[in-house]
Amino acid sequence: MFRYVTAGESHGPALVGILDGIPAGLRLDVERINGVLARRQGGYGRGGRMKIERDTIEFLAGLRGSLTLGSPLCVMVRNRDFENVRTLMDPLTGSGKPLTNPRPGHADFAGALKFRQRDLRNVLERASARETAMRVALGAICAQLLEQFGVRITSYVTRIGPVEAPAFEEFPDPALVDASEVRCPDRATEERMIAAIDAAKAAGDTLGGQFEVRVAGMPVGIGSNRQPYERLDGVIAGSVMAMQTVRAVEIGAGAAIAATPGSQAHDTFGLDEGQLMRGSNRAGGIEGGMSNGQDIIVRVSQKPIPTLMRALPSVNLHEGERAPASVVRSDVCVVPAGSIVGEAMVTLALVGPFLDKYGGDSMEEVLDNVRRSQEAAAGLFPNVALS
Amino acid sequence: MFRYVTAGESHGPALVGILDGIPAGLRLDVERINGVLARRQGGYGRGGRMKIERDTIEFLAGLRGSLTLGSPLCVMVRNRDFENVRTLMDPLTGSGKPLTNPRPGHADFAGALKFRQRDLRNVLERASARETAMRVALGAICAQLLEQFGVRITSYVTRIGPVEAPAFEEFPDPALVDASEVRCPDRATEERMIAAIDAAKAAGDTLGGQFEVRVAGMPVGIGSNRQPYERLDGVIAGSVMAMQTVRAVEIGAGAAIAATPGSQAHDTFGLDEGQLMRGSNRAGGIEGGMSNGQDIIVRVSQKPIPTLMRALPSVNLHEGERAPASVVRSDVCVVPAGSIVGEAMVTLALVGPFLDKYGGDSMEEVLDNVRRSQEAAAGLFPNVALS
Amino acid sequence: MFRYVTAGESHGPALVGILDGIPAGLRLDVERINGVLARRQGGYGRGGRMKIERDTIEFLAGLRGSLTLGSPLCVMVRNRDFENVRTLMDPLTGSGKPLTNPRPGHADFAGALKFRQRDLRNVLERASARETAMRVALGAICAQLLEQFGVRITSYVTRIGPVEAPAFEEFPDPALVDASEVRCPDRATEERMIAAIDAAKAAGDTLGGQFEVRVAGMPVGIGSNRQPYERLDGVIAGSVMAMQTVRAVEIGAGAAIAATPGSQAHDTFGLDEGQLMRGSNRAGGIEGGMSNGQDIIVRVSQKPIPTLMRALPSVNLHEGERAPASVVRSDVCVVPAGSIVGEAMVTLALVGPFLDKYGGDSMEEVLDNVRRSQEAAAGLFPNVALS
């Protein structure tokens, strides 16, 4: 059974993840995983911490000679900053002056009451988005798995603050996206996005935005209508909304579909020389809670990060006095990084349902199951060709 | 541990749900549950099936003298239509002419390939939104549970097709919502919504829309930042996106926050005579993946139902010829009903994390745990009053 | 994903189970399921209740024309006794004089404190072994699934009280077992077992015993050494020990292996004309937490049922006075019935790991995956023939 679990504080010794259920015999390219981690750290508008950390993945289990063993994979990303704050954060001896002023938009306040912590640091260390480095590492491993089955996953930024990109009809060229400092494949928009970030920085403000994750090549029938919680759109939305800054998740045509009449809201079936065709992809690749063979399209909205250079008003909970929110770090815009995390969260959401359908304990077995299953599906209706 | 499982085909003998982990000693008001089921069946713009079914809940297990025993609750809603279609759907002997033309926007095509079914009826019977009657029944039970802790959950429609209601700042009066045929508490908007439905009906078209679910009284600290999949916003979004027609889920300020600068996107902390206050509720009651004590606000966008009076173009998969999509039913707009289902899906998403925090096998025990926990939280920072 | 959930009180309206994850296209023989239910109710030494109930299964969901749809199966077994005790047990109105004297060996006392119930009936209704009828129904469905893959599961009684059968080396003939009133395929032992039951009955006493469950035809590699809780022996033991009267579970040579030297405790590998052979089956078909292709053998010890005609000493918890335990029913020996339940619990434990390895949403797909996987395994070591 596929599962993943992560651990790690923002300034603790390391981030760690265990990824269970990956078949044996998958060859992993570690440099490509590190490349994805670097992309998460990059992007125009990042602050100082990103210069301290240069995340690289270390395998502690499950891999031998770059091949998965079928046993649980364990990966670690060291926090280089830990050595700088050891007296504060050492697992056995760490202590220090408590943080007292909860930051609006963060876990600080809710977490303090939940875990009964008077030092907000004890909450924010785990709640910090630093943790997403491990999600990205695990997602990048899973992407290499799905790639073996012809599944390609990419992400790209479509809005930063007030600047919105034109709609991308096609699966964008990942190289083009990666070449952009804001992960937007449209050069004209990219310039305006950078200008918007510069303006926000000058104003001591921050910016949110939107990105899309797109999945090509997913076979038909992943996910299930058996139970509400097995529907693929729900599984994806749950995974993506669980990012620290996400406030909206849309599939396919998304929220706009609510205002569209039914006659223009769906994807008709047609035939082109015997080949089954769809008239559009408003459903975003998912019907009835299952993949339908078209690109899966997920649009994600992120709020601006709440830590501003001019700290938001808060309260010193110890003293009962107004005080500015604790300042912990100072990016201006994390949407490009967010798109990398979003890509990981979509990938992690897909792998479980994929392996649940196809089974298999080795790559050879899964590959054979997938191939045969697709052949059989193609033959189910002999009078119609399914691409 | 809280869990729920449902079963049931649209025209099979019954819908059944098992709800496990509800504490002993909760007194259930069955008439109120039936009332919620009736609301799901109502709403301006529903078609003929709703007149056949008058859903009522029957308890098969877990209840004695209207009090929960602590053992699994099992509830059944009979499909009255089953007797009419018994030769077609009988579990032991049912059979009939296959459905061959997949409906755009439905599970028909993806499910046929997944389950290798040449008769699309074998797919659509489970995939049909008829199944949501059971989600509503289970959600209504859970709502009665949460009510005991001062948690109130309501839903209301904010858009039908092109007609949008003004923003509702306050928790709307549920009685006002229930009194509206389109579940919109704003009378002027209601009229325009009904007119839009009439126009769509006249045009043989269908309409989608939007609704909000709002939760008041949830204690601070429900949900968790421990694992990505424990974050309350993710859990809620996953539950709601798993509805048959939902294409977008937003929390609090939602997608609009992406275009808002950081200085105006968060909810400041302040003090009012020693009482901790928030400046706004853009976060929609959830920060860091945990409830923060403010109203939880979820905005949901539904696509128009894909079965139009003028059937969408499709293909007869058996014959390999163009053909109109199979027509199964004919509502014009299901957004009011959708809001009831959405309310249930939010409720079902909340109960697990709630009971996970407070534990307890009897109502007495849970009530005591909640009360004591809130008292202790209130005393965590003696210099600040938490309402 | 495979899962099952059950509900139902002993004297409530019905027992219900939902079985999720069964592939589409499995043809179920309902009469054979009812036959297994009848075997659970039979056996020499049963009391009066068994004459009231004649359990038959009713499908509420997941089946059409005797073929599974791939959607959740829901089955119901009505409690015929419910109509007799409706005033006591009606879900909405039931009430009655509380039971106050906990029965040693039952859930009464622990459950009363757990669920805070002063009426022990509110505990024992769910805790009663009546609930195992649903386990047996679900297990019998799963047995028909596994049968399609050549997996055969049987059970037989090896001890009743002081009377022990000789060891059965071979997979016993199920017909011979079913023909025995005590489910013991050895006629001489059967007679002595019946005599022991008669003697216990005459003495107002009860008897426990032992049975074995044996599984033939399970492919190699079911279960996993990935996580402790994925090991097949653990999964089986957990399932079987969760029966109301079981106090010991042994795999293969079982507890006796503790006293055997290592040189005689394992199953050597050998070759017979190129065919890989095992020297014995002391491991009981499981090595390293995975099936190894030999018969899986599980030995189970049941305590005598604690409700004796001469009630055991107890205490009236309301009055604080010594009093005999409440008497609820009066079998003398349930070991033959227990073996049927044990068979079900082993079957339910096997199906999840089986489907986890092979995947598949339809019988056709699973059958193909299993066949191909076994062919590939057979070719892994070309110089050795694996049967």
Next chain:
Amino acid sequence: MFRYVTAGESHGPALVGILDGIPAGLRLDVERINGVLARRQGGYGRGGRMKIERDTIEFLAGLRGSLTLGSPLCVMVRNRDFENVRTLMDPLTGSGKPLTNPRPGHADFAGALKFRQRDLRNVLERASARETAMRVALGAICAQLLEQFGVRITSYVTRIGPVEAPAFEEFPDPALVDASEVRCPDRATEERMIAAIDAAKAAGDTLGGQFEVRVAGMPVGIGSNRQPYERLDGVIAGSVMAMQTVRAVEIGAGAAIAATPGSQAHDTFGLDEGQLMRGSNRAGGIEGGMSNGQDIIVRVSQKPIPTLMRALPSVNLHEGERAPASVVRSDVCVVPAGSIVGEAMVTLALVGPFLDKYGGDSMEEVLDNVRRSQEAAAGLFPNVALS
């Protein structure tokens, strides 16, 4: 929600475990955890590897200043042997001559077919009992948690090969057990056990045995009769049977109860000056799948380890020729170590149901919930005193 996941190969870089759901504010004594790890490595009859490894735990996450944060705990035990075999086992570059001769009683054969590995090393590295070091580390953390609630867990050896200890009626003094090289608190038996190990060693043979795990102080009502898989006896048996060498698990009177008449097989209730008393503890602390307040007693039988100095007959799977089994290590008897692992597996089985009943995110909250719950239970029947 409580969960644990482990990873790690026997000769890989490290063993890692993530323990999720431990409340905040638990002070951990790391030296005591290392002490338990040392006990797993000790015991009369261990071989050479134990001299290479001196397991110590390293915290990578979840702990600050020795206090749990409420976030996931991540612990690592480095494999010191890894540096010696790096060319063979390096995650990125490791490779070497394949192991070809499966060991009877190990995962080698079944795992090779499951994961399609021609090099048996790729299977045995994860399947090895080396992995239990991490189970012991996680179990020792959980034991420190339960200790805060007055729950004490201990283990002791009752049989090594042919030598059986007398029955221990009382909870043995853990110091006495730890002082014994074979973890048997009876000095006379200890001597005979050591002699048996010496004799086996001289004969090139190995020995199994039995141990008991005993839990004192567990509150009433842990575990549940709601679902079969929530019963505490099943959960414990599943956890313990998932040890590499275990072949039998018994609760309380165990298998012997099968031959005992019902009149002598249960634990009567009585009163002693108003105090509720039990006449015995044959049930081993669990009735109806729930803890009943008496000591929980689990008896476990281990097979002798299958790697003998005189290797068992096997087959070279590559060559198709008879050959002795691969020899990987050479303990004579691991029952004392096994008892430490068993203690961990019982502990890990108990924590989930314990926290499921009491809830709570901080030690303060859990402690308060437990105390109040026990007070309320004590008052449920005012006329009877529950200790």
